[in-house]
Amino acid sequence: MHLELDITGSKIRYEAGDHVAVYPTNDPAIVNQIGHVLDVDLETVISLRNLDEESNKKNPFPCPTTYRTALMHYLDITSPPRTNVLYELAQYASDSAQQEHMRKMTSSSRRERVCFFPQSLYQSWVLESRRNILAVLQDLPSLRPPIDHLCELLPRLQTRYYSIASSAKVHPDSIHICAVVVEYQTSTNRVNRAWPPPG
Numbered sequence: 001m002h003l004e005l006d007i008t009g010s011k012i013r014y015e016a017g018d019h020v021a022v023y024p025t026n027d028p029a030i031v032n033q034i035g036h037v038l039d040v041d042l043e044t045v046i047s048l049r050n051l052d053e054e055s056n057k058k059n060p061f062p063c064p065t066t067y068r069t070a071l072m073h074y075l076d077i078t079s080p081p082r083t084n085v086l087y088e089l090a091q092y093a094s095d096s097a098q099q100e101h102m103r104k105m106t107s108s109s110r111r112e113r114v115c116f117f118p119q120s121l122y123q124s125w126v127l128e129s130r131r132n133i134l135a136v137l138q139d140l141p142s143l144r145p146p147i148d149h150l151c152e153l154l155p156r157l158q159t160r161y162y163s164i165a166s167s168a169k170v171h172p173d174s175i176h177i178c179a180v181v182v183e184y185q186t187s188t189n190r191v192n193r194a195w196p197p198p199g
Helices: 028-037 067-074 083-092 096-115 121-127 133-139 147-153
Strands: 002-006 019-022 160-163 174-178 182-185 191-194
Touching: 019 174, 028 067, 028 133, 067 147, 083 096, 083 121, 083 133, 083 147, 096 121
Parallel strands: none
Antiparallel strands: 002 174, 019 160, 182 191
């Protein structure tokens, strides 16, 4: 994929090989499916505030905003969720077998890392199958966390840095980057699409 970013009038100067930061957005279809699975109106306006007066932790995104905006622009919903996220979410699984599955996944992962076992339930069920948070919610139908808690737990969507593939002498009003679109089928027969890795 070849992208051209218009920088007309920005006074940005660059050289070939410099890096440009790109703020990615998530796939609207995934955002809509999360809203559907959790039965949430994504246009609901929300505002976060830190209840711990002694904490200096910042909000993960500007507020007020909507669930849709938070999921589209600020939260990482395409990467496999970490064990601490699954551990926290396990309490919301109404089916005891599914809750136990999540607890084993997070506890065995910690224990096996300490004991140097090569494989864990988390490794096989989440990482190797490339399950993102939507896939986890779909495959564990009794898991229905409040979207507020989910938004609190999900990591922030990270800026991607790409090498500039153009010369300011030839293209003074644009920055060109080249990347490969990442799209693949997982072992659970889902098609995952993700931002191309920085290059």
